[in-house]
Amino acid sequence: MADQNKTDTEGKFYSEILSPSELFAARSRSHKIPVKGQKEFFPDNSEEQRQRLEQSLNEHWSLISEERVERLGNLVKALWIPSEQIVELQSPAGKFWQTMGFSANGKQCLLPEEALYLMECGNLQVFYKDLPLSIQDGYERFLCSDTVGLQQYQVYGHLKRLGYVVHRFDPSSEPSSYARKLNLPQSRDKAGRQLKRKRSPSPSLTSSRAEAQDESTTEKMEVEDKYSHVGEEDKKLPASPLTPPTSSSDVSRGQTWWMTDIPRDRESHQASTTGSSCWDFSAISFPDLGSSSTLSGCLDPPDPLLLPGGFTVGVCDVASWRQKINQREVKMSSKEQMREEEKRRQGRDVDKEVQQCRNWAEYQKLMVRRQEQCEGRPAHLWNTEVTPLHDPTQPISTGELLDKISVIKSTHLLEGASRLKRSDEWRICFNVYQPDTVADFKKSNPGKPYSRMCVCSFSGPVPDLRDIKQLALQSGNAPVVFAVVDYGDISFYTFKDFQLPTDVFP
Amino acid sequence: MEEEDPPPVVGLSLCHSAPLLWRAPDLRAVRSQGLVGALLGSLPRTPRQNGRLGRPLLLLPEEERLLTEHRAAAALPDHDQDRGWVELRQQHEEEQQRNFEEQSVLALEDRKASLLRAMTSSLTQSGAGTTDEDLRGHLEALDRNFSFPCAALAVQLSTTRAGLGYCPEARALLLADWPMRELDAPSCDTRYQVFRDLRGRGFYLTSAGKFGGDFLVYPGDPLRFHAHFIAVCLALDESLPLLDVLAVARLGSNVKKTVLLCSPGTDRVRYTSVQWSGMV
Numbered sequence: 186m187a188d189q190n191k192t193d194t195e196g197k198f199y200s201e202i203l204s205p206s207e208l209f210a211a212r213s214r215s216h217k218i219p220v221k222g223q224k225e226f227f228p229d230n231s232e233e234q235r236q237r238l239e240q241s242l243n244e245h246w247s248l249i250s251e252e253r254v255e256r257l258g259n260l261v262k263a264l265w266i267p268s269e270q271i272v273e274l275q276s277p278a279g280k281f282w283q284t285m286g287f288s289a290n291g292k293q294c295l296l297p298e299e300a301l302y303l304m305e306c307g308n309l310q311v312f313y314k315d316l317p318l319s320i321q322d323g324y325e326r327f328l329c330s331d332t333v334g335l336q337q338y339q340v341y342g343h344l345k346r347l348g349y350v351v352h353r354f355d356p357s358s359e360p361s362s363y364a365r366k367l368n369l370p371q372s373r374d375k376a377g378r379q380l381k382r383k384r385s386p387s388p389s390l391t392s393s394r395a396e397a398q399d400e401s402t403t404e405k406m407e408v409e410d411k412y413s414h415v416g417e418e419d420k421k422l423p424a425s426p427l428t429p430p431t432s433s434s435d436v437s438r439g440q441t442w443w444m445t446d447i448p449r450d451r452e453s454h455q456a457s458t459t460g461s462s463c464w465d466f467s468a469i470s471f472p473d474l475g476s477s478s479t480l481s482g483c484l485d486p487p488d489p490l491l492l493p494g495g496f497t498v499g500v501c502d503v504a505s506w507r508q509k510i511n512q513r514e515v516k517m518s519s520k521e522q523m524r525e526e527e528k529r530r531q532g533r534d535v536d537k538e539v540q541q542c543r544n545w546a547e548y549q550k551l552m553v554r555r556q557e558q559c560e561g562r563p564a565h566l567w568n569t570e571v572t573p574l575h576d577p578t579q580p581i582s583t584g585e586l587l588d589k590i591s592v593i594k595s596t597h598l599l600e601g602a603s604r605l606k607r608s609d610e611w612r613i614c615f616n617v618y619q620p621d622t623v624a625d626f627k628k629s630n631p632g633k634p635y636s637r638m639c640v641c642s643f644s645g646p647v648p649d650l651r652d653i654k655q656l657a658l659q660s661g662n663a664p665v666v667f668a669v670v671d672y673g674d675i676s677f678y679t680f681k682d683f684q685l686p687t688d689v690f691p
Numbered sequence: 692m693e694e695e696d697p698p699p700v701v702g703l704s705l706c707h708s709a710p711l712l713w714r715a716p717d718l719r720a721v722r723s724q725g726l727v728g729a730l731l732g733s734l735p736r737t738p739r740q741n742g743r744l745g746r747p748l749l750l751l752p753e754e755e756r757l758l759t760e761h762r763a764a765a766a767l768p769d770h771d772q773d774r775g776w777v778e779l780r781q782q783h784e785e786e787q788q789r790n791f792e793e794q795s796v797l798a799l800e801d802r803k804a805s806l807l808r809a810m811t812s813s814l815t816q817s818g819a820g821t822t823d824e825d826l827r828g829h830l831e832a833l834d835r836n837f838s839f840p841c842a843a844l845a846v847q848l849s850t851t852r853a854g855l856g857y858c859p860e861a862r863a864l865l866l867a868d869w870p871m872r873e874l875d876a877p878s879c880d881t882r883y884q885v886f887r888d889l890r891g892r893g894f895y896l897t898s899a900g901k902f903g904g905d906f907l908v909y910p911g912d913p914l915r916f917h918a919h920f921i922a923v924c925l926a927l928d929e930s931l932p933l934l935d936v937l938a939v940a941r942l943g944s945n946v947k948k949t950v951l952l953c954s955p956g957t958d959r960v961r962y963t964s965v966q967w968s969g970m971v
């Protein structure tokens with residue numbers, strides 16, 4: 186075959202159209218590529234070297250000039266439709282249909298680059314005005330610089346030949362950054378775990394606060410089931426979301442305010458005007474849904490003075506809640522009981538000053554005063570607007586401290602990307618899926634791509650940080666890879682987030 | 692490498708301003724002038740690999756310019772000129788028909804030959820089992836019953852567009868037309884001066900983007916020889932950060948190549964080689 190071509194080329198008239206006998210003979214030609222052999226370092230004008238070069242060149246030209254010959258039965262027939270820039274299949278698609286093409290109006294279609302690649306692979310024969318298109322026609326008609334131009338096609342073909350599944354990137358089919366945020370898998374996990382553990386119908390509560398609540402409620406009230414109370418108290422006592430969110434010990438301390446044995450002396454406090462009146466404990470109803478059977482279906486709104494400002498709480502119908510809660514008695518071992526007792530004592534003994542607060546305003550004032558009084562802290566540093574980065578009296582781990590004093594924070598690629606103005610200089614061209622996924626690849630649900638390709642060349646600019654951020658945002662879950670086309674060579678580069686390692690461990 | 696004089700005119704077809712060569716003789720012609728280019732297409736014989744690629748051949752801008760200066764290249768007409776489509780279609784249909792007829796004759800001969808081979812080999816093996824009569828009968832039956840299925844027809848998927856002048860006369864016409872495009876951009880001029888000088892000295896050049904330079908310089912055909920140099924093209928008055936020089940020199944030594952800083956002067960191109968000494 187190769188020899189035949191050679192004799193042809195030596196004639197003065199050369200045709201690349203094969204004769205019927207050549208076509209027939211081509212059916213049994215070899216598919217092996219001759220090995221190139223070791224290259225030499227320097228031309229020494231020797232006869233052997235000249236012969237080796239000639240042999241290499243002959244092999245090269247016979248490879249290059251070889252024409253594609255296929256059995257008609259192995260070719261898929263298709264039509265080029267220039268107005269829509271697609272190729273419509275006229276006969277059933279081959280194996281390639283699993284990863285390429287799409288259906289539109291009941292017809293099987295291929296994108297131009299897919300069609301061109303399949304033509305080059307000898308799988309597809311594309312007709313236009315009843316004439317088969319050559320590969321050259323394909324390059325000149327199918328490639329369009331707005332979508333997939335020559336460079337993009339070079340990258341496409343390179344990746345396809347390596348076995349990757351390559352699809353055009355469609356920005357509109359990607360979830361927006363907002364949608365992606367709502368879908369964060371770890372946040373979903375968290376909610377699920379919490380629900381399971383709490384078995385309570387108030388999933389909005391964070392688990393840490395729920396625990397704190399558990400402790401405090403069981404302390405104060407003789408409650409049968411501590412879990413049942415969490416959700417229920419949430420509903421009728423809006424005070425709970427307002428417990429100082431610092432720590433659970435604060436909460437248990439706070440609980441003692443409701444005790445009847447609260448100290449009555451007020452001299453040490455500058456009580457607010459409403460201070461004394463609101464602590465009439467006979468007037469404060471503290472409903473216990475779990476045990477009280479006499480309670481009516483509705484709860485009166487709590488005294489607004491008991492609440493920190495900004496809240497209005499209406500009448501609460503608890504009938505439905507009572508049905509939902511578990512009213513069985515909690516069975517505690519003696520050990521557990523002792524522990525509870527211990528906790529209660531600690532909570533009560535701890536903070537006399539806090540116990541003396543009579544309402545929220547006072548408590549908050551106390552806290553502010555304490556903050557100010559912290560010892561070992563030069564007060565003047567803290568009086569002005571600019572204050573030290575860290576209060577030395579506050580215990581903190583080394584890692585946290587390092588983080589706190591690093592004024593210039595490290596950032597990651599996606600940070601602030603959504604606020605950037607869009608530029609059209611760069612675009613993602615392809616979604617790339619790994620070859621080993623081909624077997625169970627679904628075009629309708631391709632899943633997360635292995636990477637997304639941008640195509641550029643060495644003569645063009647290097648993407649700046651803004652471009653990289655924007656592309657990363659647009660890409661979302663898959664890394665963006667830059668395919669740099671240098672005439673025939675293609676190199677792949679990627680920018681990655683990097684976190685400096687730290688040797689401080691919490 | 693039989694050189695004709697004057698060098699044959701090669702037909703460039705532009706694909707989004709990229710100069711591509713499609714015809715095998717054109718590829719040979721430019722190679723015989725020491726221009727390598729870059730192959731872009733899938734190799735027909737084994738399309739699904741990247742080790743060896745096939746037509747088309749993309750020319751570097753410098754290669755295109757050199758050919759143009761030697762009046763050895765002409766741009767081919769655009770594909771949009773669909774003239775003669777009707778004739779072409781008719782021609783194509785006739786060719787297909789002829790193809791089918793001739794191939795079915797060839798296929799029948801092929802079958803007969805293999806039948807003959809099988810029969811004679813069984814004849815020699817089993818002694819006198821079958822006779823000439825049998826053989827003739829078989830062949831006649833084959834003649835009567837043989838039909839060449841359409842699906843078995845071998846067809847060509849042409850690489851090059853049909854209907855364009857393959858003969859020298861058509862090329863002469865193209866040459867007379869001389870539809871070459873304007874290429875010059877002053878920034879590329881440095882590169883071109885260097886390219887032309889090195890090519891004039893017998894070196895083969897390819898693009899060296901992956902080595903951080905402008906050209907890879909080969910002492911002979913890249914098919915048989917390793918590149919010796921990485922050429923970095925700079926105007927004489929252009930300044931280059933020292934770190935860049937060091938980086939490219941170090942990279943060159945890592946791939947066992949010498950870095951050449953090439954600057955076209957008024958009379959000739961000046962070359963400076965940079966090598967990392969490797970001393971510690």
